[in-house]
Amino acid sequence: MGEHTKRHTIEWHDPLATAAAVKEMSGLEALRAMQRGEIPLPPMTLVMNMRLVLVEEGHVVFSGEPGEYHYNPIGSVHGGYASTIFDSALGCAVHSTLPAGDGYTTLDLHVRFIRAITHETGRVRCEARVVNAGSRIAVAEATLYDAGGKVLGHGTTSCFIFRGRG
Amino acid sequence: MGEHTKRHTIEWHDPLATAAAVKEMSGLEALRAMQRGEIPLPPMTLVMNMRLVLVEEGHVVFSGEPGEYHYNPIGSVHGGYASTIFDSALGCAVHSTLPAGDGYTTLDLHVRFIRAITHETGRVRCEARVVNAGSRIAVAEATLYDAGGKVLGHGTTSCFIFRGRG
Amino acid sequence: MGEHTKRHTIEWHDPLATAAAVKEMSGLEALRAMQRGEIPLPPMTLVMNMRLVLVEEGHVVFSGEPGEYHYNPIGSVHGGYASTIFDSALGCAVHSTLPAGDGYTTLDLHVRFIRAITHETGRVRCEARVVNAGSRIAVAEATLYDAGGKVLGHGTTSCFIFRGRG
Amino acid sequence: MGEHTKRHTIEWHDPLATAAAVKEMSGLEALRAMQRGEIPLPPMTLVMNMRLVLVEEGHVVFSGEPGEYHYNPIGSVHGGYASTIFDSALGCAVHSTLPAGDGYTTLDLHVRFIRAITHETGRVRCEARVVNAGSRIAVAEATLYDAGGKVLGHGTTSCFIFRGRG
Numbered sequence: 001m002g003e004h005t006k007r008h009t010i011e012w013h014d015p016l017a018t019a020a021a022v023k024e025m026s027g028l029e030a031l032r033a034m035q036r037g038e039i040p041l042p043p044m045t046l047v048m049n050m051r052l053v054l055v056e057e058g059h060v061v062f063s064g065e066p067g068e069y070h071y072n073p074i075g076s077v078h079g080g081y082a083s084t085i086f087d088s089a090l091g092c093a094v095h096s097t098l099p100a101g102d103g104y105t106t107l108d109l110h111v112r113f114i115r116a117i118t119h120e121t122g123r124v125r126c127e128a129r130v131v132n133a134g135s136r137i138a139v140a141e142a143t144l145y146d147a148g149g150k151v152l153g154h155g156t157t158s159c160f161i162f163r164g165r166g
Numbered sequence: 167m168g169e170h171t172k173r174h175t176i177e178w179h180d181p182l183a184t185a186a187a188v189k190e191m192s193g194l195e196a197l198r199a200m201q202r203g204e205i206p207l208p209p210m211t212l213v214m215n216m217r218l219v220l221v222e223e224g225h226v227v228f229s230g231e232p233g234e235y236h237y238n239p240i241g242s243v244h245g246g247y248a249s250t251i252f253d254s255a256l257g258c259a260v261h262s263t264l265p266a267g268d269g270y271t272t273l274d275l276h277v278r279f280i281r282a283i284t285h286e287t288g289r290v291r292c293e294a295r296v297v298n299a300g301s302r303i304a305v306a307e308a309t310l311y312d313a314g315g316k317v318l319g320h321g322t323t324s325c326f327i328f329r330g331r332g
Numbered sequence: 333m334g335e336h337t338k339r340h341t342i343e344w345h346d347p348l349a350t351a352a353a354v355k356e357m358s359g360l361e362a363l364r365a366m367q368r369g370e371i372p373l374p375p376m377t378l379v380m381n382m383r384l385v386l387v388e389e390g391h392v393v394f395s396g397e398p399g400e401y402h403y404n405p406i407g408s409v410h411g412g413y414a415s416t417i418f419d420s421a422l423g424c425a426v427h428s429t430l431p432a433g434d435g436y437t438t439l440d441l442h443v444r445f446i447r448a449i450t451h452e453t454g455r456v457r458c459e460a461r462v463v464n465a466g467s468r469i470a471v472a473e474a475t476l477y478d479a480g481g482k483v484l485g486h487g488t489t490s491c492f493i494f495r496g497r498g
Numbered sequence: 499m500g501e502h503t504k505r506h507t508i509e510w511h512d513p514l515a516t517a518a519a520v521k522e523m524s525g526l527e528a529l530r531a532m533q534r535g536e537i538p539l540p541p542m543t544l545v546m547n548m549r550l551v552l553v554e555e556g557h558v559v560f561s562g563e564p565g566e567y568h569y570n571p572i573g574s575v576h577g578g579y580a581s582t583i584f585d586s587a588l589g590c591a592v593h594s595t596l597p598a599g600d601g602y603t604t605l606d607l608h609v610r611f612i613r614a615i616t617h618e619t620g621r622v623r624c625e626a627r628v629v630n631a632g633s634r635i636a637v638a639e640a641t642l643y644d645a646g647g648k649v650l651g652h653g654t655t656s657c658f659i660f661r662g663r664g
Contacts, residue, residue: 044237044244069210143629156608273635278488348573376579412585
């Protein structure tokens with residue numbers, strides 16, 4: 001590609017090994033094991049340069065630092081970056097409420113982009129909480145902040161819960 | 167990280183050079199120049215292994231091939247992958263309606279995940295069309311398909327249009 | 333309330349009798365029976381001055397004529413009017429795909445308001461189609477038009493399907 | 499319609515007189531004047547049997563009591579009821595942040611229905627707060643509760659702000 005080409009290398013472990021380990025634990029145990037590095041982080045976390053900074057039942061915080069390689073064609077970080085961190089934080093907030101043997105899948109993700117994210121934004125922080133944990137459906141909402149506490153976006157999700165798949 | 171570590175390297179060009187070139191053209195010209203490789207693709211396109219396969223006024227198709235490095239912790243491709251391809255296709259569909267000098271920003275993205283995407287899904291295809299191109303706000307919708315034509319997801323967006331910034 | 337007061341009276345039949353009749357039929361049968369007037373329309377249909385104008389499997393059209401009594405405090409028809417017609421058309425499109433014994437409940441409704449609706453808009457028409465009818469979840473989308481075919485809004489929904497409750 | 503017919507009559511004042519009065523005031527003044535009964539409530543409020551119970555800057559609470567005339571064909575209160583109360587509370591929360599001369603229009607409404615509402619639910623309460631009041635776009639979120647504090651639904655909106663139309 002020539003001299004102006006930049007490079008970034010992602011290194012990861014087998015995500016199916018992570019998924020198999022996650023399945024044996026409650027959501028809270030699995031997320032805390034990932035946070036402590038006892039289970040390898042899933043590769044998309046590395047692609048997005050994100051990490052899990054807080055895990056409680058129904059409440060999860062991710063942070064992330066977007067790079068130049070997350071840019072869109074119109075001069076800012078691609079909306080897919082914020083969407084990915086919202087999807088992670090919202091899904092994990094729901095996951096944190098589930099006992100071992102239960103699983104979930106995300107039905108939808110709705111992200112409202114409030115301020116543009118650029119290279120200069122630095123570290124962002126996505127705080128998610130469960131609004132309602134029903135027997136079949138869980139609803140969660142999250143807010144994305146910059147380091148100074150300014151709101152960058154808001155997101156919500158509905159997840160479908162699979163019960164008793166132990 | 168040891169012997170089980172896998173690696174993927176992304177190589178890209180300066181996205182601000184792409185953004186500067188894009189600004190001088192109509193949306194249709196800019197997207198077609200990217201499709202023909204005359205303007206470097208923005209890095210997020212490469213991170214997600216996507217490409218622009220069709221560009222018409224108000225109608226854009228992206229395809230993408232998710233890899234293992236796009237996995238989440240629960241055994242499938244992260245929802246951020248589909249969200250990114252939806253955001254790209256929907257935003258570019260809106261962009262394709264804009265004359266030179268106008269710009270846009272995405273206000274929100276709503277993605278409905280219909281079937282899980284895994285490593286075996288292969289190439290996916292996101293077809294977006296503009297529902298309404300207003301003077302200030304444009305609305306677009308898109309459907310994501312697998313290679314066999316099965317619906318994987320549905321997405322919608324609203325974009326804010328900046329007029330007359332030439 | 334004095335001489336400037338206006339009045340509108342709604343007359344309806346017991347909606348639980350309608351619901352009981354609906355339960356015995358497939359979705360398509362129930363909707364067609366309502367369209368032909370063999371089952372009383374549910375009261376909200378009358379409150380919103382709506383009617384079912386087309387029913388096919390996975391495709392439903394409602395029309396409605398908003399009145400002054402549907403106004404909000406800022407000089408136009410309340411967003412709840414369009415929301416109600418979208419919710420009806422989208423839910424009925426999903427319902428039209430269900431055999432007798434199955435039921436559904438709406439998980440979420442997302443409405444994008446494109447043009448304001450006023451007293452002068454006249455009759456509006458909401459065309460809904462099912463995007464995907466899964467075993468547990470169905471997704472539908474709809475467009476709202478004025479009499480001249482201008483797009484007034486766009487909506488989507490996800491419904492949860494209860495199987496085999498006959 | 500025969501002996502089983504039920505009737506409900508709505509009485510209202512000219513909503514354009516309300517809209518004209520609202521235009522002269524800040525959002526907070528207009529909403530408080532409606533709450534105190536100094537400006538007639540808009541008719542849709544009466545159609546839905548709702549009232550404004552709390553107005554602060556960026557924070558609004560509506561309550562409502564659905565009746566049998568708000569029923570859908572499947573045995574519960576129509577989703578349009580909750581949608582209308584969400585649209586009212588969210589829009590008024592945004593309105594409460596606007597000075598005299600500014601206006602707003604709702605771009606989209608997203609409602610997540612968490613528990614079914616029936617005749618027996620009684621009074622519901624919708625609490626809305628502004629997430630971000632930008633110069634052009636405001637985002638708000640709201641939660642709907644029953645009298646016992648159970649969550650019935652969650653909603654979000656984006657509104658477009660018209661500045662300086664005094």
